Amino acid sequence: MTWTSVPSIISALVLSLGAFAALSWDMQADPRRVALAYLVAYAFGISIPLGVLAWSMICDACGAVWFVPLRRVADGITACFPGMALLFLPVPLSLPLIYPWAHHVHGLKQGIDASHAGYLNPTAFTLRAIVCFAVWIGIAETMRSWSLTQERPDAPDRTSRRRALAAVGLLPVVLTVTCMAIDWYLSLDATWFSSVYGLLHLAGDGSAGIAAMVMVFAALSPRRGSPAGRLPSSVGAEHAHALGSLLFVSVMFWAYLSFMQFLIIWMADLPNEAGWYVVRLGGTWGWLGLIVLAAHFVVPFALLLSTSVKRRLAVLSGVAFLVLMAHYGDLYWQLVPAISPGGSSLRWCDVAALIAVLSGGAACGLWRARGLSPIPTHDPDLAEGLRYRSLR
Amino acid sequence: MTSSLLVEFASEEQLLAAALHMRALGYGDLEAYSPFPVAGLDAALGAPRSRIPLAVLIGALTGLAASYAIEWGATLDYPLRVGGFPLYSLPAFIPIMFETTILAGALTAFCAVVVRSGLLQWWHPLDDIAGFERSVIDRFFLTVPCDDPDGHTGMRCRTDLAACHPVRVVPVGQP
Numbered sequence: 001m002t003w004t005s006v007p008s009i010i011s012a013l014v015l016s017l018g019a020f021a022a023l024s025w026d027m028q029a030d031p032r033r034v035a036l037a038y039l040v041a042y043a044f045g046i047s048i049p050l051g052v053l054a055w056s057m058i059c060d061a062c063g064a065v066w067f068v069p070l071r072r073v074a075d076g077i078t079a080c081f082p083g084m085a086l087l088f089l090p091v092p093l094s095l096p097l098i099y100p101w102a103h104h105v106h107g108l109k110q111g112i113d114a115s116h117a118g119y120l121n122p123t124a125f126t127l128r129a130i131v132c133f134a135v136w137i138g139i140a141e142t143m144r145s146w147s148l149t150q151e152r153p154d155a156p157d158r159t160s161r162r163r164a165l166a167a168v169g170l171l172p173v174v175l176t177v178t179c180m181a182i183d184w185y186l187s188l189d190a191t192w193f194s195s196v197y198g199l200l201h202l203a204g205d206g207s208a209g210i211a212a213m214v215m216v217f218a219a220l221s222p223r224r225g226s227p228a229g230r231l232p233s234s235v236g237a238e239h240a241h242a243l244g245s246l247l248f249v250s251v252m253f254w255a256y257l258s259f260m261q262f263l264i265i266w267m268a269d270l271p272n273e274a275g276w277y278v279v280r281l282g283g284t285w286g287w288l289g290l291i292v293l294a295a296h297f298v299v300p301f302a303l304l305l306s307t308s309v310k311r312r313l314a315v316l317s318g319v320a321f322l323v324l325m326a327h328y329g330d331l332y333w334q335l336v337p338a339i340s341p342g343g344s345s346l347r348w349c350d351v352a353a354l355i356a357v358l359s360g361g362a363a364c365g366l367w368r369a370r371g372l373s374p375i376p377t378h379d380p381d382l383a384e385g386l387r388y389r390s391l392r
Numbered sequence: 393m394t395s396s397l398l399v400e401f402a403s404e405e406q407l408l409a410a411a412l413h414m415r416a417l418g419y420g421d422l423e424a425y426s427p428f429p430v431a432g433l434d435a436a437l438g439a440p441r442s443r444i445p446l447a448v449l450i451g452a453l454t455g456l457a458a459s460y461a462i463e464w465g466a467t468l469d470y471p472l473r474v475g476g477f478p479l480y481s482l483p484a485f486i487p488i489m490f491e492t493t494i495l496a497g498a499l500t501a502f503c504a505v506v507v508r509s510g511l512l513q514w515w516h517p518l519d520d521i522a523g524f525e526r527s528v529i530d531r532f533f534l535t536v537p538c539d540d541p542d543g544h545t546g547m548r549c550r551t552d553l554a555a556c557h558p559v560r561v562v563p564v565g566q567p
Contacts, residue, residue: 259483259486262483263483263484263486263487266483267475267483267484269475269476269477305449307445388431389431389432390431391429391431
């Protein structure tokens with residue numbers, strides 16, 4: 001019983017390395033744009049394990065038994081964190097290229113005074129990133145290892161410990177995600193600020209994480225002639241319904257926070273705040289913003305109102321794919337205008353960066369899922385989780 | 393003459409199993425009472441799909457449209473320029489539209505449930521049965537209509553129910 005095979009791991013790794021080679025070639029032409037393309041792709045890549053980690057902790061803290069059959073899927077995605085930490089390395093190395101506060105040459109340090117410099121400097125940035133990764137990897141690995149110890153038939157029950165860690169760990173996860181959002185994304189515009197920005201990012205991460213879980217669930221769901229390594233047929237419409245409801249909640253939460261941030265800034269209409277939106281709501285950026293609004297909220301919201309969409313895994317994974325695309329579009333819309341205020345088309349380096357990050361992260365996840373069963377076979381709550389029926 | 397039997401169970405699993413069992417034997421129009429929603433009970437009772445979600449959707453959309461019309465109408469009738477914004481400022485309308493959508497949807501849901509569950513009746517035959525109040529505390533009840541031409545209060549029905557491990561079986565008075 002395995003999820004993965006050696007050829008798939010190797011091909012993911014080769015794909016990632018090839019994309020990195022293409023990026024380093026493109027780096028000679030337009031280093032700023034390539035560095036930013038990598039940041040956007042990385043923001044998208046890291047949002048998936050972060051969203052899954054947050055949802056998996058919420059489900060554990062609530063004692064949601066329906067989540068138990070999907071726990072290995074969630075742990076499989078959060079197992080990508082060490083690989084994602086490695087893939088983060090190009091970001092601190094390219095700080096002066098894209099962050100105005102790290103830029104000393106071209107006099108772009110406008111609006112940055114001594115009080116900013118104490119927080120926004122390369123050393124502090126790197127130290128904070130290390131703390132963030134330490135928290136995420138520490139929590140994800142501890143929870144995963146407690147779940148994996150239960151694979152041994154005589155192992156002690158770790159459910160209550162997992163639950164306690166999930167409840168206690170949620171606060172550090174929210175704080176580190178806020179720190180990440182401010183450092184990595186918001187500081188591209190060193191004079192702009194928004195107090196909800198970190199939580200807004202977490203909402204986007206939550207949508208992406210659940211969408212990714214739906215797609216992995218669909219990929220692992222049993223088919224005719226069911227080969228080994230797939231989920232049992234008792235994990236089906238009921239669990240899809242529950243995941244679909246979480247996706248529904250996620251897109252609404254994202255839309256709510258996005259709109260509230262916009263509304264408050266739009267009403268106050270102060271130059272240093274509204275400028276961020278003036279750039280992003282004009283011209284081609286405005287059109288991208290509307291597309292993101294439609295694909296990240298309006299269409300998924302309307303579709304997910306229906307019970308039958310949530311219960312059909314094939315349809316639900318289509319909605320999930322749309323949300324994932326929209327999440328990438330959202331990050332692109334937020335980050336790229338920082339260096340191309342007039343508009344920017346999708347470039348080859350964006351695609352290459354996306355392939356580099358996603359297949360690199362996937363290689364780590366596939367490697368670590370070797371030899372594992374797709375469900376936590378010996379989890380004491382598994383039987384109850386498989387019997388789960390959602391209320392209609 | 394149609395009479396029905398009230399059956400009391402100690403757990404939701406027994407209620408669910410009994411509903412499935414009785415339906416398999418051909419009994420229709422089953423009704424269940426439980427202190428909390430039991431997953432899968434609607435399907436076990438053979439209840440048709442609830443139309444309440446549709447009513448809530450219509451109510452919510454009505455609330456949305458109504459507040460939009462009020463806000464836009466008020467802007468046209470009493471043009472008041474605030475903070476240099478255009479008169480037609482959609483973002484400022486949205487919080488109210490959102491709130492009225494939720495309010496109208498929630499009120500529709502509340503009223504639909506009250507009406508459809510028969511909560512407006514002052515009295516129901518089940519109210520006369522001592523111990524039925526535990527249906528909102530810790531017991532699970534099923535009513536089974538038993539057509540009984542002989543006048544004996546559902547002997548066959550009682551025999552069929554005995555297989556479901558009920559706490560007790562009580563005949564329900566005529567309304």
